Amino acid sequence: xxxxxxxxxxxxxxxxxxxxxxxxxxxxxxxxxxxxxxxxxxxxxxxxxxxxxxxxxxxxxxxxxxxxxxxxxxxxxxxxxxxxxxxxxxxxxxxxxxxxxxxxxxxxxxxxxxxxxxxxxxxxxxxxxxxxxxxxxxxxxxxxxxxxxxxxxxxxxxxxxxxxxxxxxxxxxxxxxxxxxxxxxxxxxxxxxxxxxxxxxxxxxxxxxxxxxxxxxxxxxxxxxxxxxxxxxxxxxxxxxxxxxxxx
Amino acid sequence: xxxxxxxxxxxxxxxxxxxxxxxxxxxxxxxxxxxxxxxxxxxxxxxxxxxxxxxxxxxxxxxxxxxxxxxxxxxxxxxxxxxxxxxxxxxxxxxxxxxxxxxxxxxxxxxxxxxxxxxxxxxxxxxxxxxxxxxxxxxxxxxxxxxxxxxxxxxxxxxxxxxxxxxxxxxxxxxxxxxxxxxxxxxxxxxxxxxxxxxxxxxxxxxxxxxxxxxxxxxxxxxxxxxxxxxxxxxxxxxxxxxxxxxxxxxxxxxxxxxxxxxxxxxxxxxxxxxxxxxxxxxxxxxxxxxxxxxxxxxxxxxxxxxxxxxxxxx
Numbered sequence: 001x002x003x004x005x006x007x008x009x010x011x012x013x014x015x016x017x018x019x020x021x022x023x024x025x026x027x028x029x030x031x032x033x034x035x036x037x038x039x040x041x042x043x044x045x046x047x048x049x050x051x052x053x054x055x056x057x058x059x060x061x062x063x064x065x066x067x068x069x070x071x072x073x074x075x076x077x078x079x080x081x082x083x084x085x086x087x088x089x090x091x092x093x094x095x096x097x098x099x100x101x102x103x104x105x106x107x108x109x110x111x112x113x114x115x116x117x118x119x120x121x122x123x124x125x126x127x128x129x130x131x132x133x134x135x136x137x138x139x140x141x142x143x144x145x146x147x148x149x150x151x152x153x154x155x156x157x158x159x160x161x162x163x164x165x166x167x168x169x170x171x172x173x174x175x176x177x178x179x180x181x182x183x184x185x186x187x188x189x190x191x192x193x194x195x196x197x198x199x200x201x202x203x204x205x206x207x208x209x210x211x212x213x214x215x216x217x218x219x220x221x222x223x224x225x226x227x228x229x230x231x232x233x234x235x236x237x238x239x240x241x242x243x244x245x246x247x248x
Numbered sequence: 249x250x251x252x253x254x255x256x257x258x259x260x261x262x263x264x265x266x267x268x269x270x271x272x273x274x275x276x277x278x279x280x281x282x283x284x285x286x287x288x289x290x291x292x293x294x295x296x297x298x299x300x301x302x303x304x305x306x307x308x309x310x311x312x313x314x315x316x317x318x319x320x321x322x323x324x325x326x327x328x329x330x331x332x333x334x335x336x337x338x339x340x341x342x343x344x345x346x347x348x349x350x351x352x353x354x355x356x357x358x359x360x361x362x363x364x365x366x367x368x369x370x371x372x373x374x375x376x377x378x379x380x381x382x383x384x385x386x387x388x389x390x391x392x393x394x395x396x397x398x399x400x401x402x403x404x405x406x407x408x409x410x411x412x413x414x415x416x417x418x419x420x421x422x423x424x425x426x427x428x429x430x431x432x433x434x435x436x437x438x439x440x441x442x443x444x445x446x447x448x449x450x451x452x453x454x455x456x457x458x459x460x461x462x463x464x465x466x467x468x469x470x471x472x473x474x475x476x477x478x479x480x481x482x483x484x485x486x487x488x489x490x491x492x493x494x495x496x497x498x499x500x501x502x503x504x505x506x507x508x509x510x511x512x513x514x515x516x517x518x519x520x521x522x523x524x525x526x527x528x529x530x531x532x533x534x535x536x537x538x539x540x541x542x543x544x545x546x547x548x549x550x551x552x553x554x555x556x557x558x559x560x561x562x563x
Binding site (some may be wrong): 086 | 252254255256257259260261269309310312313314315316317318319321358359361362366403460479484487488489490492493495497499500502503506507508514526547548549550551553554555556557558
């Protein structure tokens with residue numbers, strides 16, 4: 001892996017900068033563009049590597065597929081804790097990671113961060129019900145970020161390290177509960193509080209192998225899957241009954 | 249680590265030793281006490297992070313397998329009253345249909361977790377206290393009988409009870425159980441256990457067995473075999489419906505639990521042979537009450553996190 005990265009970095013550096021090209025470019029790539037959730041999947045780590053053409057800070061934003069998310073809150077009712085209320089948010093990223101060479105808040109203007117969707121403050125999922133009271137929405141939104149961070153699905157880190165003045169690298173960690181789908185990875189070069197250059201990189205998370213087939217089968221042919229699950233269990237139990245026959 | 253297996257429906261990665269050991273631990277209880285252990289397994293699965301709905305659906309599949317391996321031994325000894333089993337089964341199938349519907353509905357309105365927990369507290373509390381009192385009583389009686397130099401006391405509880413049961417109409421003869429009784433009783437018992445099996449992810453042996461002895465009045469010898477016989481079909485139906493309607497059955501997880509379960513059951517059977525029946529029942533009652541207490545605490549104490557994500561999916 002390491003030699004591969006060094007080779008790739010060397011290749012990046014050897015590419016001649018076209019005459020007249022805008023300064024302050026950023027070139028970067030991920031060590032892989034597919035995260036395969038196999039049967040033995042325990043999470044995955046990708047390497048981000050690249051180079052800047054001149055001084056500046058680097059920020060990587062990885063966003064997972066978006067969907068509507070409902071949060072529920074427990075309250076005490078008749079002595080026990082029950083879900084009583086809920087709030088639905090529109091287009092919530094299933095995964096959201098910001099990696100930067102310095103804290104994103106320190107290097108970016110808030111307006112610029114908001115424009116590019118960089119940082120937790122910049123992505124503010126909107127409630128499905130526009131009439132929901134603002135204080136309620138704020139409390140639910142805070143809980144949303146807290147829960148996602150606990151699951152390891154949302155994080156902000158200063159994980160990008162420069163080696164020398166222009167080469168940078170970072171480890172990007174995905175937990176085993178990483179959602180599947182098409183991700184968006186954007187690498188930004190930041191200077192004087194503003195984004196001066198950016199580059200998108202494709203990233204796909206997909207279940208492969210047996211796990212993928214089981215999941216697909218269980219959802220697409222649910223009745224057949226149910227029948228098969230029962231049959232497998234009966235067979236396994238029957239075999240066990242035969243094997244241990246003498247001892248019973 | 250190759251030890252970890254990604255569970256495609258639970259959508260989590262788990263070291264395979266965890267479900268295998270969990271299955272073995274519960275399997276020991278199965279072998280010792282003749283209960284399926286669903287009432288222990290489902291809360292344990294939830295405890296290690298399996299989503300509650302997936303824990304319930306998956307445990308139903310596992311119970312099918314462990315009941316099949318359990319019933320074979322009883323079948324060979326002729327301890328299965330098929331006729332009674334079929335009557336219980338008819339009630340049970342109707343109950344599990346209703347149960348899965350209710351499950352889907354409760355999941356939709358976000359009240360499934362608290363319902364599962366409440367049912368556990370109530371049902372385990374009742375069954376555990378009754379079992380504890382009854383078995384402690386019979387230990388004391390047999391001690392007293394021994395001290396008095398007399399013979400050990402006759403079977404406790406039983407057929408004398410439940411005059412109303414005998415007055416019900418449409419009496420049927422159950423030959424293997426040596427009983428003449430109205431089928432309404434086993435139908436009702438089966439129906440209730442069917443609903444509970446769907447909602448709680450249990451086979452219901454721990455309710456079925458006492459109901460068969462005390463309510464129906466079946467001889468103890470045929471109770472476990474007959475209970476297992478009908479549990480196979482009721483949980484098979486529940487498992488199928490959960491997989492079909494709610495997509496909450498993880499086959500990979502069920503198989504790992506089953507592997508541990510059948511090995512544990514052998515150990516439990518061997519252990520059970522070394523202990524007295526009353527001691528076994530007191531032990532089981534203590535386990536049941538402990539689980540009940542743990543679930544009750546979870547309901548009453550203020551949780552660390554008040555917010556949670558609503559379950560995705562279903563239909």
